[in-house]
Every structure is written in C-alpha cells, then in structure tokens.
Amino acid sequence: MFTIDTHTHIIPKHIPDFTKKFGYGNFIRLDHHQPGRAWMMQGDNRFREIVENCWDPEVRIKDMAEHKADMQVICTIPVMFNYDVKPKDCLEISQFLNDDIAQTVNRYPDKFIGLATVPMQDVDLAVLELERCMKLGFKGVQIGSNVNNINLGEPQFHDFWAAAEKLNAAILVHPWQMMGQEHMTKYWLPWLVGMPAEISRAICSMIFGGIFEKYPNLKVCFAHGGGSFLPTISRIEHGWECRPDLVAIDNEFNPKKYLGKFWVDSHVCDHKMLQYIIDLVGADKVVQGSDYPFPLGEAVPGTLVREAPLSDETKTIIMGTAAKTWLSI
Ligand SMILES: [Zn+2]
Numbered sequence: 001m002f003t004i005d006t007h008t009h010i011i012p013k014h015i016p017d018f019t020k021k022f023g024y025g026n027f028i029r030l031d032h033h034q035p036g037r038a039w040m041m042q043g044d045n046r047f048r049e050i051v052e053n054c055w056d057p058e059v060r061i062k063d064m065a066e067h068k069a070d071m072q073v074i075c076t077i078p079v080m081f082n083y084d085v086k087p088k089d090c091l092e093i094s095q096f097l098n099d100d101i102a103q104t105v106n107r108y109p110d111k112f113i114g115l116a117t118v119p120m121q122d123v124d125l126a127v128l129e130l131e132r133c134m135k136l137g138f139k140g141v142q143i144g145s146n147v148n149n150i151n152l153g154e155p156q157f158h159d160f161w162a163a164a165e166k167l168n169a170a171i172l173v174h175p176w177q178m179m180g181q182e183h184m185t186k187y188w189l190p191w192l193v194g195m196p197a198e199i200s201r202a203i204c205s206m207i208f209g210g211i212f213e214k215y216p217n218l219k220v221c222f223a224h225g226g227g228s229f230l231p232t233i234s235r236i237e238h239g240w241e242c243r244p245d246l247v248a249i250d251n252e253f254n255p256k257k258y259l260g261k262f263w264v265d266s267h268v269c270d271h272k273m274l275q276y277i278i279d280l281v282g283a284d285k286v287v288q289g290s291d292y293p294f295p296l297g298e299a300v301p302g303t304l305v306r307e308a309p310l311s312d313e314t315k316t317i318i319m320g321t322a323a324k325t326w327l328s329i
Helices: 018-022 057-067 087-107 123-136 155-167 186-208 230-242 271-281 312-327
Strands: 004-009 028-034 037-042 045-051 071-075 112-116 140-144 170-174 219-222 263-265
Touching: 004 312, 018 087, 057 071, 071 087, 071 170, 087 112, 087 123, 112 123, 123 155, 170 186, 186 219, 230 271, 263 271
Parallel strands: 004 071, 071 112, 112 140, 140 170, 170 219, 219 263
Antiparallel strands: 028 037, 037 045
16 A cells, blocks of 8 residues: 655754854754754744654655554644744745755655745745745645635735646645633643634635635645544534525635635544545545644554554555645645
8 A cells, every 4th residue: 555644844953053143033053962862942932842753755765664654744843834924034934845855856866746835924025935845746735724814705815816727736734723712721631622723714714805716726634533523523514504604705605615625634633523524525535644643642653543443545645645646646
C-alpha cells in the first residue's frame, strides 16, 4: 500500500536570530542544548522541546521506513507563520523556511513533498511567494486557520484564493492562534478545545463567505479531520435553515453542499469518528495525516487507518490515492 503522510512538520536545524536582525519581536530561535535535542525559544520562553526528527531528513527517513510511510508532505510549524509581524520581514522568514524545505525535497524527491508558508498578512506578497515556491517544485501551501483573527472567508483573501486556484496549489489549513487561548491556559485547552474549533471556524467562514463558490477548483485540505466542523455539521446546517438572515448573507447554499468539495486528514484518533467523516465527505476526500513528529500526533503514523475496520480498497485510498489527487501528483 503506497502511503503518503500529508500532515508533518519540519524546521531548519539552524535559524538566524531574526529578533536581532529586525530589531523587534520574539522570533523563534533554536537552542540546541544537547545532541539531538533543542528548545524552540520565543524570547526567553521555552515554547516546545523538539528532537532531531524535527529537522534532520535522514532521521525522518529512518522513522518512515519503520512506520511504512513512503512519502511525507513537509511544511513548517505554525508558530513560524509570523502573520503578526511586518509583511516584508515575514516574507524574508518565509523564504528562508521555504528554501530549506526546497533543499530537502530536492535531495530526497522520492521521500518528501513540500508545502510552502507565505505572508498572509499581505496578500500581494503571499501570492508572489506562492508563485516562487510553485516554480521551485512545491505542491502547495500551508496556511493558518485565521490571519491575525481575520477569517479566511473575508474578501481581503480573494486574490490569494484566485492565485492558489490558478497555480493548482494544494492548501493545508492548519489551526493556530487558537481563539480564546488567553482564557484557557490550563490543561492544554488551546490544543484540545481551541484547535478543533479553529478548523470549524475556517471551514464555516470559507463556506459562508462563498469561497468554494467563487473558486470551485480550489484544493483545500483541513487538518485534524476538519476539527469540530464535521461532528457539528447538522447543527451548522440547522443554523443556516433557521436564521438565514444571520448565516446565509453572503452565500445562499446549504453548507452540506460542500461536503466532498474539500479534503480532511485522518487524524481523529477514533475508528467510529473516522468512519463518520468517510460517510460525510467520501473516502477519496480523506487523506492520511499524522501531525508527525509531535506528541499530539499519531505515535506511529497510519496506525488509525491501518487498524480500522475498513476494506483494503478504502485504506489504499486514504493512505495514498486521495493524497495524490489533492496534491496533483
Ligand atoms: Zn500539525
């Protein structure tokens, strides 16, 4: 079974001191405090400890062999999006990160597929960088679930969607800057409550903003099984039915019309939920995604799908075929 893991993160081993360079902010840098281990530092704060599988492609390839993953889609870690800094500085960081990914993909073209990161706070710059990356061989781009709390369905992003559609770029929407995180710092709630809500926010705002109507050939995949969107789709539909004056102001169509128009990854941690999302969007719109190499991801990527009570045909689609369509490879 040919396997593509569509949701994995990577970071360069060495990152310039952008805080020093730009003279402001708390840009992420790495403190390699012992062999194979580094702290991601945000100013003086430890954001997260990572190990060498986060930056070393050869370590990843060994893991992939062990996990029976043929290829990984690699993209940056959302904390590196930097949508809240000066656009030209974000562009510079994005180019640095994208060039690192391009190098890895060029060295191991049969192992890795690249998704870029772009300065979404300036759509013109975002489009320029996306164009550059697609020329470098990237298959698409990863973006956040909101851009400085502006929702993805807003008109200011229309030119970005138009460019992505024209370039046939696959788009991975990843939760970040979780809503309300300042009010729920305990118990890892931004990750457990905020992330699924962020993805539902992204999908709802794109549907109700008419994005899938205006750009019908967009190839968008939402992380974490589409977050809380699919489990609450009937409530969302009910809202559209009972209060069209609030919900259907920019797009007249039932939100269920868009089931099957976008992809979701398989990282839902539960066989019944996996079956449920397959029933809603179709197996050909579910792609294996693990969130490797992070602890909230699948410890052994692909286990949920491999061990699910699904036919071999369905597993083959989710583990690889559906991703080939999404990525146009
Ligand atoms: Zn992720």
